[in-house]
Amino acid sequence: MKLSVIILNYNVKYFLELCLKSVEKAIRTIDGEIIVVDNASNDDSCEMVRSKFPKVKLIENHDNLGFSKGNNIGVAMAKGEYLCILNPDTVVAEDTFIELIEFYAQTKNTGIVGCQLIDGKGNYLPESKRNIPTPIISLKKMLGMDKSYYANYLDKDEVGIVDVFVGAFMFLKSKTYNEVGGFDEDYFMYGEDIDLSYKIKKAGYTNYYYGKTSLVHFKGESTMKNSVYAKRFHNAMQIFYKKHFKSNVIFNAVVWLGIKVLQLTKNTKEDKVPLIESTYVFTEKLDNSVAEKLNQPIHSYLDLKTQLSQNSMLVYDCDIIDFKTIISDMKQKSKQVNCVFRFLLKSSNFIIGSDSSSSRGVVEKF
Incomplete structure (x- = not known):
């Protein structure tokens, strides 16, 4: 078998369904399998997988075992030569895996390959490519001065060597x-992706960023906006430095200071969501049940080149438009007009999207 896609799920049923639809299309011409590991969700995620995706291998954990252990359980069941560690709140293009397998064949001694992530607003996510976090870089990240945290020496559309990738998407050999x-598995949440990236680099492999293909990651990377998140990040970095650098005294001191600063500032800045003044639905036929959930006036088209007004909502019918086209259109239109995007799944009776890279997103059922 060529590819195993591992998706760890926890209470994101609707995002998981959209993700699985995109992955099924992306492995249509590949000898591949999809493995969903569920960490004791209580939102009927497992029932949805069983009923709508019978070919998917479903592993149901009785407890929330965390990111690391959950993914390791899935990988233990995998039969593919290649692995893709994939978040459930993502959408991949139809040719993503094909391109990455071809890239692997053209390079030598390759470790992890990451690609370009965009959020639900079509904006590039800088965590697509990151540097190894030194104590000073980690502190700057916590304080919002995060330029050195990301691998900004490489353009988002380029291909090149990058040390660290986010766990939302990692492509590598089993x-x-x-x-x-x-x-x-010492990491429950946060830090495990940095650790894996660094372990593979230390083992002598080269990690690559492949910016020629993109996928949507709805949630994006949560911002350091409160002390709770900062403490979790701090704890993860403590584990990382203890394992790999054998010294974290300075790190403990500077991050403790960073946490105190965050407690005082209480930064709760959120992305601004535009006021929706019109809606554009790209579909063959707009059903009344869908229209009732959307802001008026509503314009229905099939041509994505249609001229749009500012403060619009764009709704893509996923049964009509392929995911690669949708992702490309989101990236383009996010630079042209102030808008938000939604994915329409008629067969499942819901519309889904996200207007902020720091929140999980919204679901409208009809």
Whole structure:
């Protein structure tokens, strides 16, 4: 088998369904499998997978075992030469895996390959490519001065060597994953993707960023907007430095200071969501049940080149428009007009999207 896609789910049923639809299309011409590991969701995620995606291998954990252990359980069941660690709140293009397999064949000694992530507003997510976090870089990140945290020496559309990737999307060979022991289960959440990236780099492999293909990551990377998140990040980095650098005294001191500063500032800045003044639905036929959930006036088209007004909502019918086209259109239109985007799944009776890279998103059922 060529590819195993591992998706760890926890209470995001609707996003998982959209993700699975995109992945099924992306492996249509590949000898591949999809493995969903559910960490004891209580939102009927498992029932949805069983009823709508019978070919998907479903593993139901009885407890929330965390990101690392959950993914390791999925990988243990995988039969593919390649692995893709994928978040459930993502949408991949139809040719994403094909391009990355071809890229692997053209390079040598390759470790992890990451690609370009955009949020639900069509904006590039800088966590698509990151540097190894030194104590000073980590502190700057916590304080919002995060330019050195990301691999900004490489343009978002380029291809090149990058050390660290986010766990929302990691593409690599199964033997490489197993050689370094997979995700370290000392991490429950946060830091495990940095750890895996660094372990693979230390093992002598080269990690690559492949900016020629993009996927949507609805949630994006949560901002450091409160002390709770800061403490979690701090704890993850403590584990990382203890394992790999054998010294974290300075890090503890500077991050403790950073947490105190965050507690005083209480920064709660959120992305601004535009006021929706009109809606454009790209579909063959707009059903009344869908129209009732949308802001008036509503314009229905099939041509994505239609001239749009500012403060608009764009709704894509996923049964009519392929995911690669949708992702490309989001990236383009996000630079032209002030708008938000939605994915329409008529067969499942819901519309889904996200207007902020720091929140999980919205679902409208009809």
